[in-house]
Amino acid sequence: QVQLVESGGGLVQAGGSLRLSCAASGRTFSNAAMGWFRQAPGKEREFVASISWSGDSTLYTDSVKGRFTISRDNAKNTVYLQMNSLKPEDTAVYYCAARRASAGSPRASAPYYDDWGQGTQVTVSS
Numbered sequence: 001q002v003q004l005v006e007s008g009g010g011l012v013q014a015g016g017s018l019r020l021s022c023a024a025s026g027r028t029f030s031n032a033a034m035g036w037f038r039q040a041p042g043k044e045r046e047f048v049a050s051i052s053w054s055g056d057s058t059l060y061t062d063s064v065k066g067r068f069t070i071s072r073d074n075a076k077n078t079v080y081l082q083m084n085s086l087k088p089e090d091t092a093v094y095y096c097a098a099r100r101a102s103a104g105s106p107r108a109s110a111p112y113y114d115d116w117g118q119g120t121q122v123t124v125s126s
Contacts (some may be wrong), residue, residue, distance in 0.1 A: 002026045002098040002115040008074060009094060011119030012086055016124070020081040022096030022117060033102035034072060034079040035113055038122075040090035046093070049107035059106045063089075085122045093119040 008020040022034070035050035049070040050059045058070055067086075072079040079096060097113035107113075 002028055002032055002100060004096045004098060004115055006096050006117045006120040007096065009122045011123045012124065013098065014086060014088055014124055014126050015039070016086045017082070018086065018122060019122060020083065020094055020096075020122070022079045022081075024077045024079070024096075024098060028100050029076040029077045031101055033099040033113075034070075034105050035097040035099070035106065035108075036070060036079075036081045037095045037097060037110060039095070039119075040092040045110060047108040048063075048094070048112075051079065052104070052106050053102050055086075057105050059108060061108070066092075066099035069101070075078050083122070086122075088124045088126045091122060091124050093121050095119045 004024040005023045031053045036048040037045050041047040051070045055072050069082040094118040098115040099113045
């Protein structure tokens with residue numbers, strides 16, 4: 001099992017930036033695909049971005065392309081989500097997810113992932 005702890009959320013004005021971090025425990029992080037999802041009040045959890053175990057392949061939902069960047073540092077067991085040009089509609093709880101022993105391209109489907117963090121709140125004011 002991979003234990004995940006998110007940090008870096010907060011309150012920011014529209015147009016601002018935040019960087020989320022997800023610290024993972026366990027030896028399986030380096031071969032785990034990682035993803036970020038978010039859930040706004042009254043809405044279903046939705047895919048944001050994902051990255052392959054090697055970091056050489058990424059996937060984004062259309063609404064964040066060009067604004068968000070997912071990256072990872074396997075030496076630090078950490079995955080990041082850099083969020084720029086934030087909009088009020090980006091307001092949500094952001095969750096980190098891990099798919100253990102992953103091969104191939106990153107995925108957008110929540111059931112693909114084995115482990116989830118507790119989430120970090122991101123609030124963007126207009």
